[in-house]
Amino acid sequence: MTVHTPAGPARLHRMVKTLALILPLAMAGASAQASEAAMRQAIADPLHRAAPGCVAGRFEEGRLVQFAAAGFADIDKGRPLGRDTLFYGASLSKQFTALAAATLIADGKLALDDDVRRYLPELPRYRAPITVAMLMHHTSGIRDSLGLLRMAGMSDVGRASKQEALQLLFRQTDTAFVPGTRYDYSNGGYLLLAEIVERVSGMSFAEYAHRAIFAPLGMPNAYFLDDASPRPGTFAHGYMPADTADGAEGGRFVRRDTFPRFSGSGGLMLSMADLERYEADIEHGHRVFTPEVARILLTPGRYSDGREVDDGRGLSYGGGLHIGRKGGRRVVRHGGSAEALKHAYLRLPDTRQAFAVLCNRGDWKASDRLARVMAASGVPAPGLPDAQPVGLFHSPELDADYRITADGAGLTVQVTSPLVEEAQILRFAPKDDGAYHSGATTIAPTGDPARIIVSRGGSGPIAFTRVPAGPAGNESSAP
Template sequence: MGLSGCASAPPSAQAPAAGGEARVDALMADYRGKVPGASVLVLRDGQPLLRKGYGLAVLETGEAATPRTNYRLASVTKQFTAAAVLLLAQDGRLSLDDPIKRWLPSLPKSADAITIRQILSHMSGLIDYEDVMASSFDADQRQMHDLDVLRALEGQDRGYFAPGQRYRYSNSGYALLALTVQRASGRPFASFLRERIFQPLGMHDTVAYERGVSQVAHRAFGYSYENGRWLRTDQSSTSAVLGDGGIYSSIEDLAKWDAALYDDRLLNDASREAAFTAHTATDLADVGYGYGWRITGETLWHSGETMGFRNVIVRWPRRHLTVVMLTNRNDPEPYRKALEIAEVYLPSSPVRER
């Protein structure tokens, strides 16, 4: 799909622009000091041109953000959920054309025709669980989990449209994919990610976080700016749903993830091509969606936002350039900032905003 409006593809990279780090420091001025911060990574040919933290990971203690700081990835998680499904397809444990009800038979009749492939590309028409979840869920008392998403959808014998007809971004779908991974593999979703993705790639601090089960090393807490000050807003009633947004990671670990997306140490050629191909247009001009990735021109990217976190990864695979920006604040969205940072290292071709 020929897409070009969101991030134009830069020409072949030359040597980094003189004073690149200082220029990025200037771009990141709002994240410096005693405020919720960010960690920024720029990779070329697998080598870091910049790996740096700005501001604070924990306001209450003054702990600084560093390259090892772990942020809740929010929807950047979806590329890992998609990879888990593709790994099981490679193993022959499931097919992307399986009806989702093969694995989750308690879903209502309206889900009969929905396939795993349609869920991966947000073409399922599933009802948003956030709109139908029980009002009794409270982040301070009980959080919703992936299984609770299934239970909420069991009572929704309807969809937004017939499966496969169009695109509608669906957190519900990716929660169901996490459950499908669990049932097809016989392993809890968090364990499958750890054993099949994180440990083999050396992503030792990355975790699909489960309160009371796992820990987040070097953890950043999320904050929102309200009434003139930063307030901790780290968790909500949906923060424990893993498949759509529950992974914590750092720019150091995401450098290892990025490297694995160039070869077959994890996904084979066919799986990577499937993930990185735009299977549908989206509701953003010139943006297509693959499996856990948005596609615009030469770029593969995904953003993520949740309570007190906003993140983005942007890859130019033909140029072997990647920019990752992880932040522990509710605003602003970092996508345009990541494109500005890319311009520092690819100055001859301005990167256009969408």
Template sequence: MSDAMNVAMPAAATGWSGGRLAVVVAACLGAAACAGAPQRAAEQGADDAARAEQVDALLADYRGRVPGASVLVLRDGRPVLRRGYGMAVLEDGVAAAPRTNYRLASVSKQFTAAAVLLLAQDGALDLDDPIKRWLPSLPKACDAITIRQILSHQSGLIDYEDVMSARFDADARQMRDADVLATLEGQDRTYFAPGGGYRYSNSGYALLALTVQKASGRSFAAFLRERIFAPLDMRDTVAYERGVSQVAHRAYGYSFEDGRWRRTDQSPTSAVLGDGGIYSSIDDLAKWDAALYDGRLLSDASRRLAFAAHTPTDVAEVGYGYGWRITGETLWHSGETIGFRNVIVRWPQRRLTVAMLSNRNDPEPYRTALKIGALYLP
């Protein structure tokens, strides 16, 4: 007779009391579970090692003395892969690492949106406020534009990059958020009636940074540091201002031109903070990701707003929340600027996140991140 059959028999048939039998059964089951745990852990470790080799293969072009990448995979809040590939600084041979800080470009928008949501939680502003309540110098065409519409790219604002002055350059005089406002003051028109369509808008997020500044009485960079980065122990993440702040463990951006890698770290718009001026690492993004699962930073209501698809975009099956794109079960955002290509993809129901930051102009990493995620999905 098997053990399983013996356990299934009534206590009277064994001659044992029900209590004694329960203790013996519990002990046997506990011992079996304990004996199986190391085996399961070993199997999981072997599986993760095999997956890591597959990730290495996907990142083969980033290895060696070339502009590199840092890659993070979080499963159930634990980093199961955390690696750097290639170089953070080509000229000095500084290797990319998990603590390397890259300019996030438009991945920054989720932090700008979070700052606005924090102020809404504080009661310092309302998402339905007209943007001109905070930035009254905007022209009449902007009268009906609300903060809520800007967050989800439904404002119709003119793209500042298309109308900016030629006097801005990457070195002597970069454009800043205040310069975006000054530029838009001369554009008494919108692409469509506010709320009447979708058009991705860097202009809007620059205006949101200025709104955060007005509503909080703090600079945008200081507000991010005090209300988001410091509370989450994101020690090296910074909204970078040349001559004001520093970027620790900094990666510099590069572009492949005429058969070689050339440093292309800054553009005339690299100093605009609200739409893309934050530097961070995969180590700090792990802390950010953890905070998106609970109320330590944003309330449940604020997170629901951020992660809801408020509008379809110009890409089929992709909606836009507040600083996040929504595709099926994923929340994600990419970032592209001169010399940097980045992405973060979250599968929140499966407690899986992939972040890939790179200091090169090409290729875009979104598809690579999806391939990495597929390796770890159950």
């Protein structure tokens, strides 16, 4: 027979102390699980059981603190996406190409002001010299290599070799504009930058990147393609819905691995596990991302007249990265896009946070998925509207009413006026210019919850004022 005796004061104190330690950890664990579940929901496809998808990560001070995966890397074989799944990085590669060049610059083997013909004598002499910095900052005027391949008749650029792409660039008798005078995003410029790294280092670009970046950082899966396809069974195939892919027959999704097999503008194969090692070096390792390398990559480029480069979307451009401020916050970001692969990467230096979404389906917009992932993590995407106007708004100039409801994904607006018999329903999505957009129409919050500004092209801005609630809690009739 077992006799249970009441706990003594000392034992009771120990139990309370233990619970005080365990309960916060349990609550934190439950909160993290809920957040990761919300993150997974942000990248999941609720309509298909067997579909491509995304992996998403949230980094804090270089650590991958939240991770979610949804979908398949290989639908036919039932291979799911995971932390170690390799993705063709598309233009996410550019920051690593610039990083490779920056290591040579930091070592004194290359200079930003060098004339690129010193290393690439095959290029003609253009109207003005092209420097290494111009290639890095997209101000060189070098034409886009992928565009040239397609104009030459190669619809599937995945069939092109590096030499074929280089020869097209070397054949160009002029640049798109006077070098140093404009910003124009160019895959050709980054192909030439990678070729310079190759010639200065004396080894293939892929081998130099491995020795100078991936091996020192312990990036477990990353490598650059070198005129060869990715290693079978290790990477996420790209997919398109069958009804939008050319020549698709049967099945809901068709495989589209149509990405280039050479490196520089793209070509990087990386996983979320690789990004964690990269983030760790940025935040505290500094084995490759040294202060000098960081200065090279994170200093905005400048035109020949000294003005700071403007990417046309409110940011500048450094070394393979869009940099600047959005909504008062410093941001470092870049996207990546191939026909059937879409990626988004964002770092918030002030809070030492970073987010990444890697997707292997071409019908999704990665930046939208990234905003959803950030919202699921409780971190608002920088630059998004900080107010959601709701209620009934009236414009005497248009004699029109906008009845606005809001949810986490945007605004639904019911438009009525004497000019229409039935109300028009519009859906507005938030954008990082601080406004909501529906096609050409924009709703901009003003900081005053009772007032919004609506514009459409050259028509506007038109002010709408919130109709105050009546005694019963409903809006009064508009005047």
